[in-house]
Amino acid sequence: MKAHWQGWAALALLAALGGWPEAGEQATKERVVDLGGGVKMGLVLIPAGTFTMGSTEADIKAVLAKWPDAKEEWFADEKPAHKVMLSKAFHMGKHEVTVGQFRRFVEAAGYKTDAEKGTGFKGAFVVADGKAKLAEDASWRNPYFKQTDDHPVVCVSWNDARAFVDWLNASDKAKPAGSTYRLPTEAQWEYACRAGTTSWYQWGDDPDKGKGWCNARDLTAKKTFSDRTVFNWDDGFVYTAPVGSFKANGFGLHDMHGNAWEWCQDWDGPYQGGDQTDPSGAASSEVRVLRGGSWYSGPGVLRSAIRFWYRPGDRVTDLGFRVVLAPGPR
Ligand SMILES: [Ca+2]
Numbered sequence: 001m002k003a004h005w006q007g008w009a010a011l012a013l014l015a016a017l018g019g020w021p022e023a024g025e026q027a028t029k030e031r032v033v034d035l036g037g038g039v040k041m042g043l044v045l046i047p048a049g050t051f052t053m054g055s056t057e058a059d060i061k062a063v064l065a066k067w068p069d070a071k072e073e074w075f076a077d078e079k080p081a082h083k084v085m086l087s088k089a090f091h092m093g094k095h096e097v098t099v100g101q102f103r104r105f106v107e108a109a110g111y112k113t114d115a116e117k118g119t120g121f122k123g124a125f126v127v128a129d130g131k132a133k134l135a136e137d138a139s140w141r142n143p144y145f146k147q148t149d150d151h152p153v154v155c156v157s158w159n160d161a162r163a164f165v166d167w168l169n170a171s172d173k174a175k176p177a178g179s180t181y182r183l184p185t186e187a188q189w190e191y192a193c194r195a196g197t198t199s200w201y202q203w204g205d206d207p208d209k210g211k212g213w214c215n216a217r218d219l220t221a222k223k224t225f226s227d228r229t230v231f232n233w234d235d236g237f238v239y240t241a242p243v244g245s246f247k248a249n250g251f252g253l254h255d256m257h258g259n260a261w262e263w264c265q266d267w268d269g270p271y272q273g274g275d276q277t278d279p280s281g282a283a284s285s286e287v288r289v290l291r292g293g294s295w296y297s298g299p300g301v302l303r304s305a306i307r308f309w310y311r312p313g314d315r316v317t318d319l320g321f322r323v324v325l326a327p328g329p330r
């Protein structure tokens with residue numbers, strides 16, 4: 001299973017840029033949202049455009065040649081590569097939602113997360129002493145490693161992420177008319193991650209050239225997770241890093257590769273072949289899509305095309321989210 005590749009076998013068992021905003025829409029390249037209490041959140045404009053989503057047969061062949069221990073089935077859901085048009089520009093969080101931003105929401109809305117309520121099970125999945133386990137006292141407040149307010153929030157479920165988005169919609173009085181905060185569709189996410197690139201990563205196909213681009217399972221992490229395939233460079237972080245510590249991609253987005261996995265809006269399902277406009281994923285499923293890999297992900301998983309999934313109530317120590325502000329209803 002691909003889960004094994006990620007290192008979460010036990011958990012998964014549980015489980016050509018173009019176009020600019022339309023007339024009337026504010027062509028604000030960067031938006032700063034005031035969340036109150038001195039807390040702000042930055043979003044950048046992602047232009048409308050087309051891209052190739054997923055991986056070609058040749059991509060998958062090259063991945064298997066690079067990592068001979070990997071199994072073809074782990075990457076089967078990246079195919080077929082297909083052309084996607086995103087017909088409308090949208091804004092996307094420049095960073096993953098941070099601990100400080102999430103705390104602002106929790107305090108303003110009086111919200112309790114699934115981990116804290118014990119929805120389905122108590123706590124969250126964490127990594128302790130180099131091993132994955134369910135910890136009943138884990139939550140976004142205690143992911144079993146140290147975080148400051150500028151680290152990405154983790155151990156939040158898809159439901160928790162949606163509650164944050166609901167709160168944003170209700171509380172951002174400066175939001176443009178007709179636009180809505182939401183989680184990114186999987187297509188928006190991959191388009192934004194690639195930012196015009198067609199390679200495995202934003203920096204090309206060579207994992208060894210990724211230093212400075214992201215926080216992943218690197219030589220720093222190898223000291224703690226000695227049994228895993230790691231990137232051949234040091235990023236200085238075993239667990240999460242403050243958001244924006246590494247290079248921005250062509251759209252000005254940070255940490256699309258690594259740091260925390262990011263929940264998407266879509267239900268998970270196989271890709272349909274053929275050209276598509278504004279796809280929104282499977283009609284239904286048991287699991288929601290997450291993208292981008294994390295501090296716990298090695299080179300095969302960190303690629304722009306990788307797809308992963310959890311149930312909407314699951315919460316995991318390397319999984320957070322970012323938001324989009326897009327034209328139309330939620
Ligand atoms: Ca790292």
Ligand SMILES: [Ca+2]
Pocket residue numbers: 096255256257258259260261262292293
């Ligand atoms: Ca990320």
